[in-house]
Structures are given as structure tokens and as C-alpha cells.
Amino acid sequence: MSKQSKRREALLYHAKPKPGKIQVVPTKKYATQRDLSLAYSPGVAEPCLEIDKEVNNVYRYTNKGNLVAVISNGTAVLGLGNIGPEASKPVMEGKGLLFKIFADIDVFDIEVNTENIDEFVETVKNIAPTFGGINLEDIKAPEAFEIERRLKEELDIPVMHDDQHGTAIISAAALINALEITGKDIAKVRIVISGAGAAAVSCTRLYAAFGANPENIVMLDSKGVIRKDREGLTPEKTEFATDRKIDTLDEAMKDADVFVGLSIADIVTPDMLVSMAKDPIVFAMANPDPEIAYDLAVQTRDDIIMATGRSDHPNQVNNVLGFPFIFRGALDVRATKINEAMKMAAVKALAELTKEPVPEQVNIAYGETRLTFGKDYIIPKPFDPRLIAQVPPAVARAAMESGVATSEITDWDAYQDELYERMGSDNKIIRLMYNRARMDPKRIVFAEADSLDVLKAAQLVFEERIGVPILLGRRTVIEELMAELEFEEEGVQIIDPKSDEQSDKLKDYAEKYWKRRKRNGVTLTDSRRLMRERNYFAAMMVNEGDADAMISGYSRAYPAVLRPVLETIGLFDGVRRVATTNMMLTKRGPMFLSDTSINIDPSAHELANIAQMTNYTMKLFGLVPVIAMISYSNFGSSKDHHARKVQDAVTLLHKSNPDMHVDGELQVDFALNPVLLKEKFPFSKLAGKKVNGLIFPNLDSANSNYKMLKELNAVESVGPIMLGMKKPVHILQLGASVEEIVNMAAVAVIDAQQKERRRKEEAAKKAMKN
Secondary structure (H helix, E strand, O other): OOHHHHHHHHHHHHHOOOOOOOOOOOOOOOOOHHHHHHHOOOOOHHHHHHHHHOHHHHHHHOOHHHEEEEEEOOOOEOOOEOOOHHHHHHHHHHHHHHHHHHHOOEEEEEEOOOOOHHHHHHHHHHHHHHOOEEEEOOOOOOHHHHHHHHHHHHOOOOEEEHHHHHHHHHHHHHHHHHHHHHOOOOOOOOEEEEOOOHHHHHHHHHHHHOOOOHHHEEEEEOOEEOEOOOOOOOHHHHHOOEOOOOOOHHHHHOOOOEEEEOOOOOOOOHHHHHHOOOOOEEEEOOOOOOOOOHHHHHHHOOOOEEEEOOOOOOOEOOHHHOHHHHHHHHHHOOOOOOOHHHHHHHHHHHHHHHHOOOOHHHHHHOOOOOOOOEOOEOOOOOOOOOHHHHHHHHHHHHHHHOOOOOOOOOOHHHHHHHHHHHHHHOOHHHHHHHHHHHHOOEEEEEOOOOOHHHHHHHHHHHHOOOEEEEEEOOHHHHHHHHHHHOOOOOOOEEEOOOOHHHHHHHHHHHHHHHHHHHHHOOOHHHHHHHHOOHHHHHHHHHHOOOOOEEEEOOOOOHHHHHHHHHHHOOEOOOOOOOEEEEEEEEOOEEEEEEOOOOOOOOOHHHHHHHHHHHHHHHHHOOOOOOEEEEOOOOOOOOOOHHHHHHHHHHHHHHHHOOOOOEEEEEOHHHHHOHHHHHHHOOOOOOOOOOOOEEEOOOHHHHHHHHHHHHHHOOOEEEEEEEEOEOOOEEEOOOOOOHHHHHHHHHHHHHHHHHHHHHHHHHHHHHHHHO
């Protein structure tokens, strides 16, 4: 994608469909006059009076306890510098978005139009009663140090400058683990800090708090080594000035054990790495390009432990591992500040979490067989779902033990459950899905690439490295649309099945298709005619290994696409009928609904088969399936044959798959209400469990329910995901959006990865037998 295209995409993202990235949503009912009279006058007077009697009642009756202000004056924004308050607002909104999706914390972003320390501090103090916490952001040093110090002293709510402390906390956890792996003592290692800004100073202070000896630390700024004999040092630089008579980074790196970079790209050379001590630890965290490229560093020293700020290499030092969860813990005990004990608790929690067995969901997301503690895994991954339940409790406990908590948590198990429940509304699974696809991109043939939206999706798939698109359709139309979209990447294959250049391939496909279908009334002439149709041609590409997966259905009715792929590719061994499932990204988490597109009135055996395939697919996404078989009756309350069919399907499943978490027949409300289910049907295999899969008795109910969820509640849907096909083929709903097509492309890649893995495993088993 060209620089101009990226610019346009970023601007459109922020402008459409409504400007900005965050909004305020009511949390109470407001449909009736009674509701409104409680929300505002006269009912609102009652909580006002209660707060007037006891100010801490503000946490009971308002959102203060879950509200953080992200505050900046725009003087040090990302790599943009001093761009002012208005221009910094998109960044502050983005920070608010991260707070919400990672820790369910609400945010107001506030941009303050002053560079005067006194004015800034006074502004924040005046608005502080609104908030449960203050996150300072993108404020230039040295003013940032003074602003944070004063606000921490003068306010009774937690205040943290994330630019300083976020990187310090994450990198300290990584350092502790790296030192453990190398068997080195933090009190004895020689540390080089490249950079002397807010983050570098905070990192060094935190390392010292964990035992690093200041005499073993050398800090450098743009002028070189910060020595005690240099004049005009700030208090922060004086704190870490060295007595050593050295001036350059080259000199500082000799025999150093640890390098921490918070400076500029490419200032570390291979020779400098060679001069470091055995088993060097290098955190090159300049963004977007590190102080030394990852590949160059690991080629230079095979004993290196390397971390960067980038997501495309192991050991990413990412602040999102810290600030959402630190504030979550602080808010939940109404801490009056974020102190050193709380920061150190977060460091220890992150370090310890890295050593625990990694959930399969995380392994799947990062394309790993099994992530384990070691050189390439010294810090948790940002998508690890355990972070929300591990870091906030550690922070909250430290706040209580250090005397800054004004509210106590007594039931820690219940608190962990509450934290997990908070994240039910998060759509992390989409990010996990994209990340997994990127680990091993596959060739996807887009059968309708001469449609603008399909081509837009293919462009995103290519640029996001989700897959390698093959564009099928009229070449002239595709090339015109590509020029309009500035989709100029070389190597993207365009195929027009009707063109002369594809005539040999078309004949080959027709011959192979005819041999497969000749006893089904298909002639060779018929085969040649069918191969000129894009869906037959695309399906044969997948069948013959010329593509790994297929996406179609944007401009054609579902049955019109389904027939070619069934005739060409066929079903997976042991599968009686194909089906589909839709993954609905609901407030309670991902929910799979089946069969949403194909089987009109499946039999009991077919329903059982659909449940088995849905169960398998849910595991593919790293979920533990808990499936309810849906009906209008509950556990035999109706003897009608419609209900009996579902009962029979459950009986079959309990016999064939006793370890599967599935039960029914059940009405939807009982299935989705675990308290009600346990109370009324304690004998059920689903009692006490959170259902995340629903198998409907027929196409009417499944299709209507998924579309109703999608339209009434604005629930994002991924699907329909094909179940039971021998090879990866997925059919879109007619007129699918660009985003829906990209999501389905990611599903197709994951499907192709899994089927390839399964083929290799089966081949290995056969080889072992022989």
C-alpha cells in the first residue's frame, strides 16, 4: 500500500461512520418516563444527598470508580513531537480504547491547552473529583516528572504517567526472567541504558528497586555517556551519572551484560554486541525501528536474549501489558495512589505468568505448538486472556498491603471471576484470529475479485499479511479497480478463467472434473462449460493444489455457490452433510450458532453431526465448547416429534462423545442463564457452565436468530463458517461487507492451516505403521 493510501485509510478510519473512536453509552434503562425521572430530576436528588452526607458514596452511585482521565497537553506525542492539545486528541482517544478493550475501564480523554506546569497541575486538580484515576500521557520531559510528582502528592486518586512507568514495568519483568534464564545476579550485572528521557529514567529506577547496583549502570543521552563531571545535568540525569571515564556507547557496551535501548534506530553495531559479556540481554525498544535489527542481532550472537517493541519478533515489550491492568487493580480497591509496591507487584505478576503453562488459545493465536518459558518467551503475549485475572489482583493486593487501598477485596476467587466476566464483551478473538493467520499465510482465491468490495478485502488481506490473494475475474476490470485502490503490489496473481491464457488450465480442470462426475450425468462438454464459471474454476484450483482456500458468495445466492464446491471438492471423510456456523461476538463473549445456512430440517443424526463439527471448530479458535441443543421445550417437557428429534440427537451425542460438554433439549433463555439452568435443572451437563455454542433444530430458527442478533444488537458476526468440507472453502452471505470478507479470509487461512496439519499428522501415522 502506498503512503498516500495508508494516509487515506487512517483518516477514513477516524472519520467514518462517525468521527472519533469512543462514545458514551447509557448503563441504565431509559425507555419510560419513570426511568427518566429516576435518571434525572427528581430521582437524581437522592444519590446527591447520600454523597453529600458521605463523599465516598460517590463510588456507590456514580461511575467514578471505573472512570479514568487520559490527560495530555500534546507536547511529546508518539514520534510527532509537540503538536498541541487538539492534534493529540486522536492518540488520547486511542489510549481510551485500549483501556476499555483490555480492562473494561471507561475513559474521558482531556487535552489541556497549556505548557505551564502550575496551570496544568491546577487544571487536573480541579477536575479530579470526576475520576477514579489519572493517566498522564505524552507530556515532554523534564516537565512530566514535576507534573506527576505534584499530582501524586496533591491528589487522593491514583496517578500514573504511562510513558515513564509502563515501559519500566514491562521491561523489568522481562529483565527478571532473562536474568533467571542466564543465571545472572541483578546486583552484579553491568547495565547500559541508551536514552535519558522519562521512560529511560523510570526503567532505571525500577531496575534499581529490584536490586540493580547504580554503580554498574551507565546511562547515555544524545551527547554520550552521562558522567558526574558533566556540567548542567538535570536532577534525573545526575541520579544516574557515572564515575567511569568513558564517553561513547561503544565503550559502555564492552563487557556489559544488559543493554536497554530507549533512543533511536540502528545505533548499536554488531561489533558492540560482540564486545558484550556472555549471554547478553538486549532490549532494543526504539519504535518503529529498534537500536539494532532483531535478525542482525540474533545472527551476530547466538547466545543473545533479545526483546524489542515490535510485534513481529519474540519478546515484545508492549505497554498494553501494563497500564490497563494496573489501573484495574488500583480502581478496584479505590487506591489513593499507584506506589512502588504496586508497580513491583505488577512486574512480579507478569514475570511469574510467563513461567506458567500457556493456554492453547494463545498458542493458536501465535502459531506455536507450545510456548514455553525461555529465550524467546520472557514476557507474556498481549493477547493472553490470563492477564486480566493475574495482574489486577497482584496490584490490588499490593495496594492493600502497602496501606493505600480504601476498599478491601476479601474473596479473591470471586474477584478473579468478576475480572474474567468483564472481558466477555471484548472481541479479542478477531485479533487472535488475524494473528494466527499471519503465522502461516495461505493462498486464497477470491472468486469475485472484479467486485470492488471483494477487491478491497483482498487488498487488506494482502497488506495485513493474513493471506496471499489470488484474484479471479475479468482482468481488465480487476486492473482498473486495483489502480483506483492503489493496490499496486507486484506478484499478486490475476486469473480470468475465460481468457486464452487459461485455456490449457481450463481443459485440464475440465478433464479431471469430468472423470469425477461422469457417472453423474456430466459430459466432457458440460465440464468444459462449467469450468468457464468462476466458482467451478476456483473450486478446482483448491482441489488441485493451485490455491489453498476459496472465498466466494459476495454477488451470488448461497445455493449457487454451494453446488459447485460440493460437486468439486466434496465432504470430509466421515461427514454426512455439510453445515455452517456463525461466530457471534456478543457482550458475553464469542457465541457459535449452527446451522445457519444449509440444512433446512436436519434429522437427529444430522443434528448430532452438526454439533460434533461445531465442537471441533470452536476448539480450532482456542475455545472450550459448551454446547446447548436448542428447542422450545426443556428436557422432555414436550413429547412432540420436533422436540423428540433434539432429545434423540442429545442421546446420540452422550453415547458417541461422552466427554463433550453438550446437553438439551433446552429453551434459549435457560441455556444462556447459568443461574436459572442450575436452579431448575441441576442434573444437566451444562449446569454451572457458561454456554458458548447453540445448535438450533432447523434452518428457520438458526438463520433468523443469528440475523436478528446481528441487526438488533449490532453484534458482529463471523461466518457462515463451512463445516465438513474436505478442503477450505467458505461462502459469504450475499453483499457481505469488506470487514466480513476479511474476517472470512482469516477463517479460511486458519482452516487451511489446520487441514494441512491434520494431513501431515495422518501421513506420519501411516509412515509409522509401515
